[in-house]
Amino acid sequence: MTRLLIWRHGQTAWNATDRVQGQTDVELDEVGVAQAERAAAWLAGFKPDLIFASDLSRAAGTAAALASLTGHEVEFDERLRERHFGPxxxxxxxxxxxxYPDQYPHWRAMGDAADxxxxxxxxxxxxxxxxxxDIAARVGDGTAVVATHGGAARQGVAGLLGWPAGVASSLGxxxxxxxxxxxxxxxRGWQLRAHNVGPH
Structure with missing residues (x-):
């Protein structure tokens, strides 16, 4: 059975201050490094066969914590980057x-902003x-851990599950x-077995 563990990166200083990161390359802060180390120890117990990550530092650094425990090399894919938020x-x-008083409410409600x-x-x-x-095809009958970003994870999960447009926003x-x-x-195809789980 193919298993994908979609892993959001650890905290950055921008996360902590509600600053939009998008594809800006922000590194993990001290809290994020500790989160990654703790989660990596937990994820290593699932004996992943492959580790993939966004090439942005916060995801790459998160994945590196797991790589150091498993001996696997991290494979990078820029398609796993967070959404680009422009200005x-x-x-x-x-x-x-x-x-942006006209566009912001629409974005909060609908996820997109016109113009x-x-x-x-x-x-x-x-x-x-x-x-x-592509990662699922690579890992075959095994387990891959994919270090990515919050928005990217949500839309990717929805896409694999075949949810119609707009339903992804209902996923926490x-x-x-x-x-x-x-x-x-x-x-039954792809199934979501657990969501927003981590080490105790």
Whole structure:
């Protein structure tokens, strides 16, 4: 049975201050490093066969903690990057609401913002889902851990499950260094076995 453990990266200073990261390359902070080490010890118990990660530092650093315990090399795929938020990258939620009063409420409600060069949720979902399908084909009847980002994880999970557009927003956000557990079964296809789980 194919198993994908979709793992959100550890905390960064921008996470802690509600600052939009998108594809800005922000490293883990001290809390995030500790989260990654703790989660890696837990994930190593699932005996992963492959480890993949977004090439952004916060995901790469998270995956490295697991690689050091398992002996596996991390394979990087830029399709696993977070959504590109255009001019919103680097701003806090409050700053976006102040500077973009027309677009911000629509984005909060619908996930997209008109008239701005933000990557759409549909495009994000397509690229992350394609990456996850390729990883699933690589790992075959085994387990792969995929270190990625909150928005990317949500859209990728929804894409693998075949959810229609808009349903992904009903899936709660992954906490830092938490996991969605997906398995590909012969008769029922992809199933979400657990969501937002992590070490106790």
């Amino acid at each position: 919103w990258q680097g701003l806090t939620g409050a700053e976006i609401a102040e500077r 701005l060069p933000l990557e759409s949720t549909a495009d994000l979902g397509r690229r992350v889902t394609a990456a996850l399908r 956000a992954l906490g830092n260094c938490h996991v969605s557990d997906l398995r590909l079964t012969q008769h």
